Amino acid sequence: xxxxxKPWVLLATLVTASVAIPVTAAAQQTHLLVITGLGGNxxxxxxxxxxxxxxxxxxxxxxxxxxxSITYLGEKPELAPDVIDGRSTxxxxxxxxxxxxxxxxxxxxxxxxxxxxxxxxxxxxxxxPRRDLSAEEFAKLLDKLGGQQVTFVNTASASxxxxxxxxxxxxxxxxxxxxxxxxxxxxxxxxxxxxxSSGEEEADQNRxxxxxxxxxxxxxxxxxxxxxxxEGLLTTEHALLDDNGDGQGTDEPDPLSGDAAxxxxxxxxxxxxxxxxxxxxxxxxxxxxxxxxxxxxxxEARVDDLRRIRGGADPEQYQAExxxxxxxxxxxxxxxxxxxxxxxAR
Numbered sequence: 001x002x003x004x005x006k007p008w009v010l011l012a013t014l015v016t017a018s019v020a021i022p023v024t025a026a027a028q029q030t031h032l033l034v035i036t037g038l039g040g041n042x043x044x045x046x047x048x049x050x051x052x053x054x055x056x057x058x059x060x061x062x063x064x065x066x067x068x069s070i071t072y073l074g075e076k077p078e079l080a081p082d083v084i085d086g087r088s089t090x091x092x093x094x095x096x097x098x099x100x101x102x103x104x105x106x107x108x109x110x111x112x113x114x115x116x117x118x119x120x121x122x123x124x125x126x127x128x129p130r131r132d133l134s135a136e137e138f139a140k141l142l143d144k145l146g147g148q149q150v151t152f153v154n155t156a157s158a159s160x161x162x163x164x165x166x167x168x169x170x171x172x173x174x175x176x177x178x179x180x181x182x183x184x185x186x187x188x189x190x191x192x193x194x195x196x197s198s199g200e201e202e203a204d205q206n207r208x209x210x211x212x213x214x215x216x217x218x219x220x221x222x223x224x225x226x227x228x229x230x231e232g233l234l235t236t237e238h239a240l241l242d243d244n245g246d247g248q249g250t251d252e253p254d255p256l257s258g259d260a261a262x263x264x265x266x267x268x269x270x271x272x273x274x275x276x277x278x279x280x281x282x283x284x285x286x287x288x289x290x291x292x293x294x295x296x297x298x299x300e301a302r303v304d305d306l307r308r309i310r311g312g313a314d315p316e317q318y319q320a321e322x323x324x325x326x327x328x329x330x331x332x333x334x335x336x337x338x339x340x341x342x343x344x345a346r
Contacts, residue, residue, distance in 0.1 A: 028304050030065045030109045030271050031100045035088050036074045037116025038127045048115040049079050051193045058196040063271035071096050075129060090131045097141045106147040107304055109269055115189050118156030120180030126156055135165035142166060149269060151213050155189030163240050167247040172266045174217055178238035186237040187227055191220035206333045207340060214253060214266035217241045241266060255330050264326040268303055282340045292336045299329045
């Protein structure tokens with residue numbers, strides 16, 4: 001849906017949203033499902049496993065996602081039986097998604113990340129032990145998560161067609177490639193993981209001490225481009241992000257570029273714990289910034305509350321109000337960063 005209301009209509013809607021949506025202290029809980037597919041050779045198997053465990057460790061220790069909200073399905077559970085919950089078969093993937101649906105609350109954030117190889121013949125697929133899963137089949141699995149915000153990251157080769165098949169309201173879809181014809185093993189997955197671990201400081205563009213899904217994508221894509229340029233190689237992967245439900249990804253999402261822009265949803269979703277929001281800040285005792293931090297927290301709370309009532313709201317009104325709130329949040333974060341920079345933050 002493309003929002004094209006006049007400025008005075010947008011203002012009226014924003015005022016209505018401000019009155020109608022209460023600010024609560026509750027925060028959305030992240031549920032993380034990490035899947036590693038067939039490696040094809042020991043080097044790839046080990047690489048995918050390392051990416052998976054690094055991402056899980058960052059989510060658990062840095063962002064305090066509880067262990068019971070993290071599931072890891074791997075090609076070879078014997079690599080780390082204390083960490084891997086089961087083999088990454090089609091049946092186990094289906095069961096894991098059903099389990100998340102059973103325990104997730106409305107408005108929670110479900111993050112599904114696939115590390116492995118993909119293929120494209122009659123359809124795009126992720127390569128799993130025994131039976132692969134196509135993009136269309138995966139889309140049906142995600143339909144179970146209708147009450148949650150979903151981030152699906154396919155870091156495999158030939159992953160581009162997953163954007164069109166999985167695109168929908170309340171979903172972020174990232175792929176390592178633009179089409180099914182980009183079949184070389186991508187680097188995107190490793191850099192996506194780095195955004196939450198070793199590259200976190202650089203990835204955190206607005207310096208709010210956490211990395212959004214948009215920031216992780218932007219960081220990973222930039223590092224991929226840089227790596228090919230450094231090596232003087234022809235770029236064989238072009239990452240995409242779609243979060244406006246139009247089935248068309250973009251390589252440079254910009255939430256402030258206009259109505260229904262890609263990046264609006266991804267800008268506001270993070271790895272989070274239901275225990276509460278992050279409270280660290282560059283200048284926690286500065287009165288001027290304290291007021292801005294509070295305003296940002298309130299906007300985030302309103303976004304969370306709006307998402308919780310998504311199922312019972314008029315779809316067009318919901319999308320319009322969500323877009324307004326997310327633009328307000330992006331502008332507020334920009335204002336905070338500008339003032340922090342002026343006061344000497346790095």
